[in-house]
Amino acid sequence: MAFYRPARWQRPLALGLFAALVALPFVLEAFDQSFYIGFATRLLIFALAASSLNLVLGYGGMVSLGHAAFFGIGAYVAAICQQAGINEALFAFPAAMAVAGLFALAVGAVSLRTRGVYFIMITLAFAQMVYYLFISARAWGGDDGLPLAGRMTLAGFSLAGDRPLFFASLTALTVAMLLFGRLAQARFGRTLQAIRENETRMEALGYPVFRYRLVAFALGGAVAGLAGALLANLTGLASPNLLQWMQSGTLLVMVIIGGVGSLWGGVVGAAVLLGLEEALAGLTEHWHIVLGLLLLGVVLFAPRGVAALFGRRDG
């Protein structure tokens, strides 16, 4: 893998996509299809979560199978804030990011001492611990999860209804993508990618390899926490299912399908996977089989991810 370098056509395409997304709720409402605004919001939120994993996995080269922990913690922090009587997203969302980020910092501090398969498994172990902790915590709903009484308010405006949450999610994703795009080309991102390519060399050059990785890991966790808080608002529930390892697997699959280490990998992967789910579920009851076969096809025939099929994004 080489350094990330944006293609020339990327900026106009991103601007076009952004404009289309801003117009989307109004178009859908005009055609009386407002159901799909909720679906689009879900897609944006998962794009955000997958992109945060892409920072860890794609740029950092850290195969984490525990990312759902940070995602789920974000959802629970939002729900717990509401339970405690704080209904303001301007407090709850940063709190979700802070808690998820700090937890990622702790997990990373232990896990990043290991390499390869052991790293995969230790991140998985931490995620399982979080899963079982929340399942046994009866004050937070245990098995059933912690429901939200209603959507939160953002700076005093309610997020209830299709449009407000859609635009909140779109804003979050846009800011995150701008940040990740800048980061990939900034010194931090360059160093991170160089560490992925040749750790020993970077170590020898005097870079604090461990600290760079840890910061990327914590940042990815924090952004995943934000995605979780948004999702809790969308579904009205912080569910322990969000913390399951299959959820980490799904996020990982999204990034791999989309293209590991290309800026848009997470977004493309989330769109492809959720879009396929939605389309296949309409066709057959047993759509998981079709989805599985398609994923096998991607592994065997498009190993660099779907994003790579549309031209190389890596220089």
Added chain:
Amino acid sequence: MTQLILEQALNGLQFGLMLFLLAAGLTLVFGIMDCINLAHGSLYMVGAYFVAAAAQAADSFWIGLAVGVAGAAVLGLLLEVALFRRLYRRDHLSQVLATFALILIANEAVRAIWGPAAIMLNPPEALAGPVAFPLFGEEFFYPAYRLVIIAVGLAVATLLYLLVAKSRVGMWVRAGAANREMTEALGVNVRALFTAVFVFGAALCALAGGLLGPLLAVQVGMGESVLILAFVVIIIGGIGSIRGALVGSLIVGTVDTLGRALLPTLLRATLPADAAATLGSALASILIYLLMAGILFFKPQGLFPARA
């Protein structure tokens, strides 16, 4: 109290031995070919369904077990030849994606064939009741079927250990785990060896699934939770090491079972009942993960690293 501890210790031993059947195949596939197989749990699930279906058709648990294990071995062979062979040279991410896809396919296929509800698998009638032992002048009861599982588990574990540690094929397997290129250069057909290991692993999965079937529910998704436990075992034991898998299985089986049974009681001595129940069950569920994180922190390669 002694009765409870002894019963739970035996349960832990039985659980650990079943985990070993799963972990043995997984650790060899992992160790020799460096291939992450998330679908190993699906083989366990499909194997249990095979055994249950065959047992129902033949009206005999033991015939069902034999047919089911053979069926899972054939499935393993097909999977290895059709898919896994292409994955060995690929990176871990491709393996994760491909085997994740297999989980989706397996779960949905089972749901389509056998329906979403759990199906019953009855233990052989002769073993349905408990047996009694004298213990410090008292009677100690333990289910006969669980004793049989322990016996079968011990027999298979011993056989497997002898096979890997003492036989020529086992020597190739260990050599392959330690250094694949070198083993190939010495003229061992690692490819055929791996097919054999994979098929053997699939058969062991079905054996564990079939034996545990009467104790747990045979249902969709039963493979996912046990897969994670098997991974914990092989990480603790050291990837590629049969000895590590055996020690790891017994540790995980006993710690998990004893923790669940005793922690809430022990905590009740110091904490109020409600807090003790909550904290106890939470602590019991995460105990083995804490153990694994701790072991990895001090011995990043596991207890018995195969690549010394």
